[in-house]
Amino acid sequence: MIRIRRSRGFGLWVFLMFFACVHSWFSACSCSSHGGLDGKTKVLRKVLVSKGKSLDPHRQFDEPSAEIVVLLYDSLFTTHYLKRPIEFIPNLAAAMPVFSDSGKTMTIRLRDDVRFQDGDCFANGKGRPFVANDVVYSFTRFADPFVNSNSYSLIEGLVVGLDDVRKAMTVKGDGQYKYEDFPVDGLKAIDEHTIQVKLTRATMVPLQVMAKSVMSIVPRECIDKYGEDFQFHPLGTGAFKLKYTNRLGDAWLVKNQNYHLTYPTEGAPGDAEKGLLVDAGKKLPLVDEIYAPVIEESQPAVLKFLRGYFDWIGLDADAFQRMAQKTGEGQFLVKDEYKDQISIYAAMDSSSFWLAFNIQNPIIGKNVLLRRAIGMAVDRQGYIDNVINGRGIVLDTVVPMTIASNHKDIGFTWYARNVEQAKKLMAEAGYPDGRGLPEFKYVSPSGGAVQRAFEFHRRTLAQIGVRIVLDTMPYSSYLKKIDGGDFDITTSGWGADYPDPENFTSLLTTYARSQGQNYGAWSNKRYDQLSDLTKVTPPGDERNKMFREMAEIIKDDVPVVPLFGVIRVGVYPKNWVRNFKRDLESGRDALHIDIDVKRQKEGFSL
């Protein structure tokens, strides 16, 4: 009897536990997991491929975070939604900065019609006007080592006194201080709506960095109220306000009714014909809400898109294979079954990938002919076609094609692929057909298309007798290996911090070795000198000559083999999404996209 009673008790316990679990999630959210449509509210539904690290602009420096941060906050400048190549325009600034004759002082007039959004950190919950002191506060916070451990290097050494302040805060060592106690010599609020920034040298980099999400303007009251938890209560002057988020990183945003920016009235050639200027001059944002769940795997994202639950998704290799095809270099079409209802976009991204050799290695690091042979044998176009479904473009230098002074601008070409010539170089290097050459360790973080990439390189390099073996591991272990120089060959890459070629070319300098970026630890004095010169030389022929000489040095010594730049491909519904033009630089596409709610509700008829 007793045993039977206990058994029932256990069952009841399990039963109650189950229902307690189902019922007791904390905040009941009224939102549906598909971004419920009422036929009136314009909801843009997009997919985030991973969770961002933080919604505090100064703590984040990763793409998934920035994707949401740019919608919640504003920086002083931004980039034009339609014009290409990239053109900087004012955002919280009233106009582009005025530079002094020496080019070392920037005076920035700020908008006087911008308010922070309403929030409980303000008196009476009403957002206050944005003023110049907010810029001083936000830039000082950007330099705070206890807040920003990721992105300060973007502006390091460029603003007078900012590095000193960062050092002083580091010495203070506890993160418990007031920014008033750390005035920055080069940062001054001239009046309520004017700011002056003194630079250590004449350069456009600070302006470019001031357009990035990491230098967004934040309200001091909210930081004071929430401290480290500010990231969970984000509030700025941005086009949207966070309505809901969860631990997975899903985000639901609602429109800021008082947003200050308007849709551009000019575009790139052909934009008007594509209907991209229909909304010219209209108040932004054009949609009322944004629903952005995190879906890390491609299958569910694609299936939900095809069901009409999303208005825009990017295509990874698997999704691309299912939905699209390459028709030419940088040109893509959706497959026939989708072409009537789905549009495709392709946008070149400001990133670049290359093969890096470990120069400390006694064989591959010391034998330039061997590296040249490999540089000549690597099939870069084949890699793009076979490993990344054609979603890339061959690069002859480490500078991506979206950035000025890329290989076309400087008239430079890498070795043409020539297996016979490479074999001759192998013989000259002392390893005819690879005889006597040990296997090289190709080290890579696991995940993605690593196996496919390795197999491709293994096959092409085997043609000249170079054998490689794969050593793959989690990213954390990969970094340890690279730092310890425990590799022979690896694939390295970089995404632009700011749109300047120097941001890429400087990655191969001796200085970059100490910064953890020059993986192969290559060093060349002339290259270093030229790199320093490019930092102080204004864009133009003279600077391009320097970049060309740097490219020639790389070609001659082959510490790396430039591979490709990424083309991002994605799809959106033809019938209900308007004004779509992928803006990878600012990531503020969602402000400009408009939705036809009636057609959106009808969905696809696939």
Place this chain on the structure above:
Amino acid sequence: MIQYVIRRFLQMIPILIGVTLLIFLLFTFFGEDPARVALGSHATPEKIAALRAKWGLEKPLVVQYLQFWREILTADFGRSFVSGERLSDMFKEGALVSLSVTLPPFVMGTVLNLCVAMLVAWYRGSFFDRFMSVIFTACMSVSYLVYILLLQYVLAYKFDLFEINGFIPGVKGLAFLFLPWLILMTVQFGPDVRLYRSILLEETKADYVRTARAKGLSEKKVMFKHVLKNAMIPVMTYTVVEVPFLVMGSFVLERYFSIPGIGDLLVSSVNTGDFPVIKGVTVMIAVAYSVFNLITDVLYAAVDPRVKLS
């Protein structure tokens, strides 16, 4: 009984010391530097040193270990290195979410699988038994991922029977859980039924069963009254020790269905070297495992009068 429970709880202390020491030493001496991982491509020795200082990784090892124990005793593991979120919030929310995904199919699956195993054991040696054996083996041979991909595509997308992906807290979100539940039950089916069948068949060979049959009891009574009760001991051992792992959720399932559970959290923390999360989760597992082992022992005594707790 109470003395036994108290003694077992006391025995958990050296186990926890061993576990914490092992985790601490492994991560300190063999793990990656979390500051280096967090900074990624922008890491410099100075930045790494500053971040390590901020996270308290430069303090003497003894101080760090004692700090770890303070966290355990106060159940406050601080904040994630990566996201800055409070771990207590992450665990509370994540564990409930994971449980909502794993517990219902676990309970339903265990009951269902036990019934099927009894049916198969009842018809032991028949065509039905052999046919079901083939089915269990086939079920066990298919990868978990294949079940997810296939059922998500066929049942959710093609036939529109379930939601494809997503998660909503609360009762409204039940529709999003049906397919993950079905997948978990399918995955559990093969190995569970096979095991339960073996246990039941083993019991049918016991002397007391022969005696019961000799007494003239019906086969039904023999199976339900005698065999099932005795078979519950190994079944219980198998199921109860699984319970702590239910809180850990399922990494693959959570990832494909965008469910914010502990499974995804733990795996991503290992990848990013988020030591506080790993520490917290490991301690949680160790404690839960010890507690549920104790529960199993207590239940033995409840189910089998021959077992005496002393």
